[in-house]
Amino acid sequence: MVKDKAPKKQHLIHYANGPSLEEINGTIEVPKGRGFWKTLFMYSGPGALVAVGYMDPGNWSTSITGGQNFEYLLMSVILMSSLIAMLLQYMAAKLGIVSQMDLAQAIRARTSKTLGYVLWILTELAIMATDIAEVIGAAIALYLLFHIPLVYAVFITVFDVLLLLLLTKVGFRKIEAIVVCLILVILFIFVYEVALSNPDFGAIFKGLIPTGQTFSGTDHVNGSTPLTGALGIIGATVMPHNLYLHSAVSQTRKVDHSDQEDVARTVRFTTWDSNIQLSFAFVVNSLLLIMGVAVFKTGAVKDPSFFGLFQALSNSSMLSNGLLIAVAKSGILSVLFAVALLASGQNSTITGTLTGQVIMEGFIHMKMPLWLRRLVTRLISVIPVLICVAMTSGQTAIQQHEALNTLMNNSQVFLAFALPFSMLPLLMMTDNPKEMGDRFKNTMWVKILGWISVLGLTFLNMKGLPDNIASFFGNNPSASELSLAHTIAYVIIAGIILLLIWTIYDMWSSRNKMPKRFETTEEPL
Secondary structure, X not given: OOOOOOOOOOOOOEEOOOOOOOOOOOOEOOOOOOOHHHHHHHHOOHHHHHXXXXXXXXXXXXXXXXXXXXXXXXXXXXXXXXXXHHHHHHHHHHHHHHHOOOHHHHHHHOOOHHHHHHHHHHHHHHHHHHHHHHHHHHHHHHHHHHOXXXXXXXXXXXXXXXXXXXXXXXXXXXXXHHHHHHHHHHHHHHXXXXXXXXXXXXXXXXXXXXXXXXXXXXXXXXXXXXXXXXXXXXHHHOOHHHHHHHHHHOOOEOOOOOOHHHHHHHHHHHHHHHHHHHHHHHHHHHHXXXXXXXXXXXXXXXXXXXXXXXXXXXXXXXXXOHHHHHHHOOOHHHHHHHHHHHHHHHHHHHHHHHHHHHHHHHHHOEEOOHHXXXXXXXXXXXXXXXXXXXXXXXOOHHHHHXXXXXXXXXXXXXXXXXXXXXXXXXXXXHHOHHHHHHHHOOOHHHHHHHHHHHHHHHHHHHHHHHHHHHHHHOOOOOHHHHHHHHHHHHHHHHHHHHHHHHHHHHHHHOOOOOOOOOOOOOOOO
């Protein structure tokens, strides 16, 4: 009798080329024959994980500052960004459900190995950029709530890996529920604070309609124009890692792919879930902008960082409403703000780690435990934050706060680099009947709106890149620094265009081929 071979020992970091997030892929059963609301409840959850990315600490600064500087003018930008996000997330979820591959796997299957590595590095930079914002947000929240010195608070954020370890034991459905609860906490806090401020609802609804002034590059307020404010909001709202994440977590529901009706039902309810959750994100971002207008007197807050906003919420002289002033004296407004900031950072911990695993497995077929993945990326992300804190230790408090705020905003520049390389392939694949089938390919209206959105966002991100690079030199760069910033930006734009041409060429060349979903032959890492 031949003995069975001993099972092969699994290394900590190993080759992986199976279903996306294999441990949870297709694990949640959705009973058929239930009513609309019961069925929607069973599909609800992935949209919340995605919506977290649209209300992370990076969004807070852009929305609140936009409200302070331009009142309700940029409400229309938040609305347009949210609608574009709904369209892109719908396509990402549909790609995952129909093709049974996440966006990273689908791109890698249609491009060369070399390009796969390049796109992986680019997307990793974007994820680390968002992680920097999360480190800063969580560290500041710990400092504000518990008076923990900022350096120690930055190190403490590393230990959120322990939270991730705990969550991996409770099951994915419970993780979805925890994320939804944290979103509701954030929503409740901002609804409460804005309700106290008695905002001008007529002006709010008027601001939802874009005008010629919305993207003006000449009307300067506090060194910013509506155009730079709009680009900041767009850049912080539509982020590439959410597309990768949604294409993966949309596959957690069990689907009979031999039954087109079951696939169509999954796409429909996943879209409902996504749009509902992104509507919550739109409300949160709108409330943040309204806070900038109605809670603070215009221009009263000289320190636009989270520190300054926290202090402003407890300083009655900076507030614009009698009832708000009375509540502020109790300190509850500032504490609630810090709690919401901490909740936002913890939400992003969960989704950022899952996304990192998705792109690592999809682009380079490498897998590591989630806790190790989180530990490595967080340790890398805290380095620039610690350098920033150390370099400004001898400066005034406001200068330190502004430096951290600038680092957070400047880190988002990497999102502009990575976004076209997720949007364009996504649109090309979901437009292709060979990939999606005649039933699930994009309709004409989705195709038209998709191309307008993708080309528009790419153009706006590239247009704003010179100013983003210039901001690395401080608030008042010299003529030579501006010239250098523009030269760097144009070189980067040229590189992005060449890389986009390479990506489009590879994908166009393979448009009529149906790639194998997964290879079983193991490759060396």
